[in-house]
Amino acid sequence: MEKNDQVRLTTDCIIFGLDESQNLKVLLIQRGHEPHKDMWALPGGPVQVDESLRRAALRVLAEETGIYDIFMEQLFSFGKLDRDPRGRFVTVAYYALVNLLDHPAEAKADTRNVEWFDLANLPELAFDHDEILTKAINRLRTKMRYEPVSFELLPERFTLPQLQQLYEKVLGHELNKRNFRTRIKNMDILRKVGRQANVAHRPASLYSFDQKKYEGYIESRREDLLRRGVDFGG
Numbered sequence: 001m002e003k004n005d006q007v008r009l010t011t012d013c014i015i016f017g018l019d020e021s022q023n024l025k026v027l028l029i030q031r032g033h034e035p036h037k038d039m040w041a042l043p044g045g046p047v048q049v050d051e052s053l054r055r056a057a058l059r060v061l062a063e064e065t066g067i068y069d070i071f072m073e074q075l076f077s078f079g080k081l082d083r084d085p086r087g088r089f090v091t092v093a094y095y096a097l098v099n100l101l102d103h104p105a106e107a108k109a110d111t112r113n114v115e116w117f118d119l120a121n122l123p124e125l126a127f128d129h130d131e132i133l134t135k136a137i138n139r140l141r142t143k144m145r146y147e148p149v150s151f152e153l154l155p156e157r158f159t160l161p162q163l164q165q166l167y168e169k170v171l172g173h174e175l176n177k178r179n180f181r182t183r184i185k186n187m188d189i190l191r192k193v194g195r196q197a198n199v200a201h202r203p204a205s206l207y208s209f210d211q212k213k214y215e216g217y218i219e220s221r222r223e224d225l226l227r228r229g230v231d232f233g234g
Helices: 053-065 129-146 160-171 177-187 211-219 223-230
Strands: 004-018 024-031 044-046 073-078 087-099 111-118 190-195 205-209
Touching: 004 053, 004 129, 004 160, 024 053, 044 053, 053 087, 053 111, 073 129, 087 129, 129 160, 160 177, 160 205, 177 190
Parallel strands: 004 087
Antiparallel strands: 004 024, 004 044, 024 111, 073 087, 190 205
16 A cells, blocks of 8 residues: 555544443444454544635535534644554544434444444454543543533433443542432522422432533632532542
């Protein structure tokens, strides 16, 4: 395979999804061409000269998987000299956490297949995508420890056990129930909206996320109150 002597810029997308059981998964594509034909990889592709990095990431994701209109954050740039056998490639990675059921994926363009994989059961990945994915997992878990980024993945009305289960799935370990509830309530960004109905057990309280109050904390630069509340690292 002949190598190109130019530096080329690409973008890769790490899309994490939570299924109905709140299991954390990642979206992978099966490559339809060389290099690494038939191997699984992160969705990715070249950045055009007339588009921003974020716009390129959104376009590539839509072209390869049919998923569009999601919010992605920039993760990191990866540029090892030997990361692609075709020559010098530098990629800027973007990541997102979405509700899997709200974003059905479909193989597009030259993609052979697309599938959500459980993080505990991943196939061998092409290029350096295992390194990129590991970086994204660590970033997601760190971010979730310090910012309440998970609420959009829950139903509009949810219980505290549902919320705790979501955090445990993403963080990868169990949390102390009392400590979790104390920290969440101290954040003061939940509204109690009633109790469960038509359940066999004692009905649990239902809550909703107060988006306006959360945004008010951010605007008033009181992020420290939120971060102290949601730091479940200890």
